[in-house]
Amino acid sequence: MNTPDDDWLRLDQQICFSLHAASRAFNGVYRVILKDLGLTYPQYLVMLVLWEHGELPVKKLGEHLRLDSGTLSPLLKRLEAAGLVSRERSARDERSVEVRLTEEGSALRRRALEVPRRIAASTGFGADEIRALRARLDELTTALDAAALAESPGGSPADARS
Amino acid sequence: MNTPDDDWLRLDQQICFSLHAASRAFNGVYRVILKDLGLTYPQYLVMLVLWEHGELPVKKLGEHLRLDSGTLSPLLKRLEAAGLVSRERSARDERSVEVRLTEEGSALRRRALEVPRRIAASTGFGADEIRALRARLDELTTALDAAALAESPGGSPADARS
DNA sequence: CGCCATTCAATTGCACACAACTTAATTGTG
DNA sequence: CACAATTAAGTTGTGTGCAATTGAATGGCG
Numbered sequence: 490m491n492t493p494d495d496d497w498l499r500l501d502q503q504i505c506f507s508l509h510a511a512s513r514a515f516n517g518v519y520r521v522i523l524k525d526l527g528l529t530y531p532q533y534l535v536m537l538v539l540w541e542h543g544e545l546p547v548k549k550l551g552e553h554l555r556l557d558s559g560t561l562s563p564l565l566k567r568l569e570a571a572g573l574v575s576r577e578r579s580a581r582d583e584r585s586v587e588v589r590l591t592e593e594g595s596a597l598r599r600r601a602l603e604v605p606r607r608i609a610a611s612t613g614f615g616a617d618e619i620r621a622l623r624a625r626l627d628e629l630t631t632a633l634d635a636a637a638l639a640e641s642p643g644g645s646p647a648d649a650r651s
Numbered sequence: 652m653n654t655p656d657d658d659w660l661r662l663d664q665q666i667c668f669s670l671h672a673a674s675r676a677f678n679g680v681y682r683v684i685l686k687d688l689g690l691t692y693p694q695y696l697v698m699l700v701l702w703e704h705g706e707l708p709v710k711k712l713g714e715h716l717r718l719d720s721g722t723l724s725p726l727l728k729r730l731e732a733a734g735l736v737s738r739e740r741s742a743r744d745e746r747s748v749e750v751r752l753t754e755e756g757s758a759l760r761r762r763a764l765e766v767p768r769r770i771a772a773s774t775g776f777g778a779d780e781i782r783a784l785r786a787r788l789d790e791l792t793t794a795l796d797a798a799a800l801a802e803s804p805g806g807s808p809a810d811a812r813s
Numbered sequence: 814c815g816c817c818a819t820t821c822a823a824t825t826g827c828a829c830a831c832a833a834c835t836t837a838a839t840t841g842t843g
Numbered sequence: 844c845a846c847a848a849t850t851a852a853g854t855t856g857t858g859t860g861c862a863a864t865t866g867a868a869t870g871g872c873g
Binding site for chain 2: 830
């Protein structure tokens with residue numbers, strides 16, 4: 490009786506909504522800061538992975554970012570049009586497409602180095618606070634992903650490979 | 652020298668990315684659970700506000716949800732097509748449009764009551780943990796919003812009305 | 814060797830999210 | 844009262860995000 494149904498609906502709104510709002514607020518700050526680089530926020534995430542790993546197939550990129558080809562294909566096409574990456578079918582496996590940084594894409598990294606500092610400043614959070622929050626969010630994501638599989642309409646254990 | 656540039660770019664990826672991933676993970680769980688109700692996640696957020704406030708103009712709805720008419724207009728049109736809400740120009744101010752729950756929309760609330768519990772279970776977090784995380788995220792959002800204004804290209808004090 | 818299940822990208826269709834613009838109504842001011 | 848500035852919705856265009864489908868290539872198995 491502490492939490493009648495009405496309160497449940499209210500509390501619920503606040504949890505999911507806070508996350509939704511925070512995500513969009515982050516997006517907004519990145520949008521402003523990344524405009525100089527000519528990148529959107531998701532494009533920046535792709536570039537971060539490429540700057541770290543150099544070159545990798547679309548599949549691997551998707552695993553790092555939890556995105557599928559439906560999202561990545563058009564995004565990569567835009568990065569290619571911007572001259573930042575090249576896409577080439579792998580010689581060994583013609584199904585796979587290797588995404589590589591162009592010289593221009595690699596060079597952009599230097600200009601991107603100041604982004605993290607500006608973002609960190611925008612949050613007003615210290616490094617430790619950020620680390621703690623990140624850990625919390627990762628726990629949450631792991632739990633939610635597991636739950637999505639279980640709840641899934643065909644929530645069959647068949648999906649839960651390994 | 653504790654944090655060379657490389658580490659900054661890595662850490663940065665993790666903060667923004669964790670939030671991005673958590674938000675999408677939440678979205679995924681809601682997608683599954685809300686499918687029964689025929690609602691998308693943002694549509695559910697709109698319905699939550701309407702269930703709480705009954706009826707209100709698009710503008711107010713946008714303030715509660717931090718969404719503008721560009722997002723809300725088509726979304727509300729879909730909710731109207733689904734028979735859950737009605738839209739009617741206000742008599743007192745013809746610019747404004749009042750969004751009201753239909754009987755069907757009000758009735759849907761009963762079926763939505765179980766959603767919060769299922770979501771809470773999916774997170775695996777306790778009520779206190781959720782509250783703490785929500786508070787943290789709200790701080791973050793406030794800070795980011797303020798920063799976005801300041802960073803804004805025309806980050807002129809002219810924008811900061813009042 | 815030949816066939817079928819699997820895998821990878823790309824495409825299609827739908828639904829946000831947001832900037833920029835348009836249109837209509839209202840308010841403030843002279 | 845008339846007119847400029849403001850305000851509210853809606854529209855347009857771009858860019859994700861994801862389910863479902865398609866098409867090409869690969870790998871396993873008889």
